[in-house]
Amino acid sequence: MTSPAELYTTHRELLDRAVTATAARDYWSAYPESPSKSVYGEEAAPTGDRAFTSLLGQPFALDVPGAVGSVSTERSPYGIELGISYPKADPLALIAAARAATPGWRAAGPTGRAGVAAEILSRLHARVFELAHAVQHTTGQAFVMAFQAGGTHALDRGLEAVACALAATTRLPSESRWTKGQLELAKTATVTGRGVGLVIGCTTFPTWNGFPGLFASLVTGNPVIVKPHPGAVLPLAITVQICREVLAEAGLNPDVVTLAAEEPGDGVAATLATHPDVRIVDFTGSSEFGDWLEANARQAVVYTEKAGLNTVVLDSTADYQGLLRNLAFSLSLYSGQMCTTPQNLLIPRDGIDTDAGHRDVEQFAADLGAALDKLLGDPRRAAGTLGAIVNDGVFARLTEAGTAPGVVHPSTAIADEQFPGATIRTPLVSRLDAADEKTYTREWFGPVSFLITTDSTEHSLRIFTETVRAHGALSALVHSTSPDVLESAREAALDAGVHLSENLTGGVFVNQTAAFSDLHGTGANPAATASLTDDWFVAGRFFTLQSRRPV
Amino acid sequence: MTSPAELYTTHRELLDRAVTATAARDYWSAYPESPSKSVYGEEAAPTGDRAFTSLLGQPFALDVPGAVGSVSTERSPYGIELGISYPKADPLALIAAARAATPGWRAAGPTGRAGVAAEILSRLHARVFELAHAVQHTTGQAFVMAFQAGGTHALDRGLEAVACALAATTRLPSESRWTKGQLELAKTATVTGRGVGLVIGCTTFPTWNGFPGLFASLVTGNPVIVKPHPGAVLPLAITVQICREVLAEAGLNPDVVTLAAEEPGDGVAATLATHPDVRIVDFTGSSEFGDWLEANARQAVVYTEKAGLNTVVLDSTADYQGLLRNLAFSLSLYSGQMCTTPQNLLIPRDGIDTDAGHRDVEQFAADLGAALDKLLGDPRRAAGTLGAIVNDGVFARLTEAGTAPGVVHPSTAIADEQFPGATIRTPLVSRLDAADEKTYTREWFGPVSFLITTDSTEHSLRIFTETVRAHGALSALVHSTSPDVLESAREAALDAGVHLSENLTGGVFVNQTAAFSDLHGTGANPAATASLTDDWFVAGRFFTLQSRRPV
Numbered sequence A, B: 001m002t003s004p005a006e007l008y009t010t011h012r013e014l015l016d017r018a019v020t021a022t023a024a025r026d027y028w029s030a031y032p033e034s035p036s037k038s039v040y041g042e043e044a045a046p047t048g049d050r051a052f053t054s055l056l057g058q059p060f061a062l063d064v065p066g067a068v069g070s071v072s073t074e075r076s077p078y079g080i081e082l083g084i085s086y087p088k089a090d091p092l093a094l095i096a097a098a099r100a101a102t103p104g105w106r107a108a109g110p111t112g113r114a115g116v117a118a119e120i121l122s123r124l125h126a127r128v129f130e131l132a133h134a135v136q137h138t139t140g141q142a143f144v145m146a147f148q149a150g151g152t153h154a155l156d157r158g159l160e161a162v163a164c165a166l167a168a169t170t171r172l173p174s175e176s177r178w179t180k181g182q183l184e185l186a187k188t189a190t191v192t193g194r195g196v197g198l199v200i201g202c203t204t205f206p207t208w209n210g211f212p213g214l215f216a217s218l219v220t221g222n223p224v225i226v227k228p229h230p231g232a233v234l235p236l237a238i239t240v241q242i243c244r245e246v247l248a249e250a251g252l253n254p255d256v257v258t259l260a261a262e263e264p265g266d267g268v269a270a271t272l273a274t275h276p277d278v279r280i281v282d283f284t285g286s287s288e289f290g291d292w293l294e295a296n297a298r299q300a301v302v303y304t305e306k307a308g309l310n311t312v313v314l315d316s317t318a319d320y321q322g323l324l325r326n327l328a329f330s331l332s333l334y335s336g337q338m339c340t341t342p343q344n345l346l347i348p349r350d351g352i353d354t355d356a357g358h359r360d361v362e363q364f365a366a367d368l369g370a371a372l373d374k375l376l377g378d379p380r381r382a383a384g385t386l387g388a389i390v391n392d393g394v395f396a397r398l399t400e401a402g403t404a405p406g407v408v409h410p411s412t413a414i415a416d417e418q419f420p421g422a423t424i425r426t427p428l429v430s431r432l433d434a435a436d437e438k439t440y441t442r443e444w445f446g447p448v449s450f451l452i453t454t455d456s457t458e459h460s461l462r463i464f465t466e467t468v469r470a471h472g473a474l475s476a477l478v479h480s481t482s483p484d485v486l487e488s489a490r491e492a493a494l495d496a497g498v499h500l501s502e503n504l505t506g507g508v509f510v511n512q513t514a515a516f517s518d519l520h521g522t523g524a525n526p527a528a529t530a531s532l533t534d535d536w537f538v539a540g541r542f543f544t545l546q547s548r549r550p551v
Helices: A003-023 A044-055 A092-108 A109-126 A128-139 A143-169 A213-220 A234-249 A268-273 A287-296 A320-336 A361-375 A379-386 A391-403 A457-469 A481-494 A537-538 B006-022 B044-055 B090-109 B109-127 B128-139 B144-169 B211-218 B236-248 B268-272 B286-298 B320-336 B363-377 B378-385 B392-402 B457-471 B483-494 B537-538
Strands: A173-181 A183-193 A194-202 A224-227 A257-259 A278-284 A301-305 A310-315 A344-346 A353-354 A357-359 A407-409 A427-431 A448-454 A476-481 A500-503 A542-550 B175-179 B183-193 B197-199 B224-227 B257-258 B278-284 B301-305 B309-316 B344-348 B352-354 B357-359 B407-409 B429-431 B448-454 B476-479 B501-504 B541-549
Touching: A003 A109, A003 A143, A003 B090, A044 A128, A044 B363, A092 A183, A092 A194, A092 A224, A092 A257, A092 A268, A109 A128, A109 A143, A109 A213, A109 A234, A128 A143, A128 A234, A143 A213, A143 A320, A143 A537, A143 B301, A183 B268, A194 A213, A194 A268, A213 A224, A213 A278, A213 A537, A224 A234, A224 A268, A224 B541, A234 A257, A268 A278, A268 A287, A268 A353, A278 A537, A287 A301, A287 B109, A310 A457, A320 A448, A353 B144, A357 A361, A357 A481, A361 A407, A361 A427, A361 A448, A391 A427, A391 A448, A448 A457, A476 A481, A476 B197, A481 B541, A537 B537, A542 B483, B006 B144, B006 B378, B044 B128, B090 B183, B090 B197, B090 B224, B090 B257, B090 B268, B109 B128, B109 B144, B109 B211, B109 B236, B128 B144, B128 B236, B144 B211, B144 B320, B144 B537, B197 B211, B197 B268, B211 B224, B211 B236, B211 B278, B211 B537, B224 B236, B236 B257, B268 B278, B268 B286, B278 B537, B286 B301, B309 B457, B320 B363, B320 B378, B320 B448, B320 B537, B344 B457, B357 B363, B363 B407, B392 B429, B392 B448, B448 B457, B457 B483, B483 B501
Parallel strands: A194 A224, A194 A278, A224 A257, A278 A301, A310 A344, A310 A476, A344 A448, A427 A448, A476 A500, A500 B541, A542 B501, B197 B224, B197 B278, B224 B257, B278 B301, B309 B344, B309 B476, B344 B448, B429 B448, B476 B501
Antiparallel strands: A173 A183, A183 A542, A353 A357, A407 A427, B175 B183, B183 B541, B352 B357, B407 B429
């Protein structure tokens, strides 16, 4: 047995460094993002591959308290047979188990819990190749992206949440002395969790979006029930398996973390989220269910990340080719199935000034289409960028968008030689006018974007602010060579309540945020009530209770 | 004009010290609590007295945007004529004014706003004698208590909120640099307020309970509408007057802070609290309206401090006389009209062991009654401790409690020679059995307490946990010489979600909490969703928005 305190000692250097990084906001990462042999050694990739393959067609090895039968609900967007089954959850049994595990978890204290969390992250990292395959074959992310976004970057986001939670729960001293003249008191402050935490996973980023809530709730003293999307169970099942293993080895009740797998339509998320004992809900997914949770999970603090109208304001540029390359990649990465992929590209009717001369809207549309075709011209490289279409909903929207008259870059199918059954499509770009707001104020999650003509950049900025205030956004981008326009764009982004990227023409993309530096989501617009990871994200998960006595 | 930045420079040493104190949690106070001449000089008291007297019978000098007529709603619990009138608020005009004032307030930045807040506190302190009279003649607190709880301690709580908000809004650097290989980004983080703040004042502690929300919202970048209780307008009107004066002198729009005075029954609090632009609500008062706000002000973050069943668990003591003196004072201070006054005193049926021998329940009741009579035997000193009954609701409950058969210490009237019109009453103590939960699970705000016989200390602790979990509490006290019982009481308090005091027999009382050391309220039981002042209390009031650009 390795106690929580011992695990804290083991990982203390990493945790201290992580806490420092959350305050500095410069570049820092604890988990190397390159899956190359030079970093992970010769054996890591084949071992991970074998580990993943051995899971296929089998019941997944996981104890779940009170499980009733099993479910098998996943299908790979790459067309391979998965056939993995999981214990089917009984929601009330999970809640009872979580409650029973709470006192011991509270007693472990903030540093002990952070030690356990760091050990869990370390073991997840040791299985990162296996995890990457699991992410690839549930989400449709291409392997390298699954390794990064679903593996190492998710671990960074998890560690960031651990660090923020550890800092917040140790900000007040656990023991203090109060002396006022002759009066002297000894005081104790104890962190107690809010109650049972529920993490509702999504189908596109089960780990990247799931880890922050999981680890923030854990370190602040709460047990957590992990409810994966039926389409992406495996990455979170591996996570829960490791959590329970580490908890048990540390002498703690493993029911601090459990898995709530279900059949599609069982409604377990809604049942759990509205139970009186569930006091924290983390959700990533559709605006519809997110809004429902915010309105109905009244007994809980609800952290949501939903969807929105990610916007690009095109005014002018000093690097037109860079702009096109960068934007084409942003639209293509994981087939636009990121909550941060740009949807609405606003461009003045008169066109934009560039270092390659003035470009009218028609020319810009053609140039962007050409940049997409160049990026995606080689099917093999294209597949590595696009990944696969995750589900029929995305495919249906893409098909619907393809019937519109203004399509300037149609979506085409790409074949993947490794996975012939994969559904891979290039992005569609369609032209609209500012007046077509009925179309572009709807969210078209997937590889669908609109090039929208406006009266002027000022008009673009107004549409940006108004649509994001009303419908939300997780990202925004402006291209301009004018300091005045950039300043106006910054003010517009503050008014809209969204983070802003400016003039990205190189290797940083608007859809990417870096743990320990970029916040993800703001809380200030309808797309999210959470920001990864700020004080608000962790402060709602615990209470500080004091006792005091004369000395 | 003195700019916000200059005000920050002026007050920087104080602010730095205050931030340090919020982390250390030892004794610290910025505003001397003794109203003596040796501290405040010969002239302070008479000047404050004259300033207060000059307000009587006059329209209060305060601009309120869009005011419609005036209201005059206060009556002194000490029986003197007040006759002060205030501009009557038009809620929509106040919201429009607050919104118009927001951009300039955002631009002042965290340190500028903290500078303005510190200047406001400084000017409130300069008028603390006047403020104390205002508190005395609206709440019924005796003068010295009004000077402390309504004056200097309220200022300490205000400064604590400023410090917590300043620390939270400056935790992330406003400028940072991100370098990853060849990629380099400059990043800016801007704090933006959540929206219009609303502070709903109470009639017993308008400043002590009002300042934390006011200053936390201000420093985090929000305009604030202050809605005083119609019975206690003056202390907050003085506050708003000073806020507007400081804002204007700093070149800012004074509508960052406005007053919403109303006739009783106008329902302005409900109108404002549910307006889409009001995004933060701070409330102190009845559980009924607090629960209503939590359920209905859905567009806002709602911080409430309501009421509960403050409990004392009597097991044993090594200082029986100290216990009796301390408890008698806690029941008597401000006639039990504190949200922290003990109501339910749980005692085993077999009595308790003390340094003065075993005491059965009847003896204990008699001894507590004698301690109350001794404390309150001299009418002049009694008036100074008891203060006056604030309103008819308290009086009605006291009358109702007096008709019960188990009264062991009846409430009696005390005459005040300085204020013959004052309504002053001693505390009532009534005996109940553990089975009489219908009576003691109701909150009897005012000088009414119950001595409740239980089967054992274990039974007492169970009742303590169950009733506080269900109905809430803001304070709890245990008396025991047994380390095991104390440990059980600490666990029970953690389970109940309430702060605990142990064996208070000297000059520290369960109803008092010290800013910068004791948290007030926990959020962990139904009596409050807020804790003064933790990260949660400030983190919900702002967002951090980033922008980033290649270097």
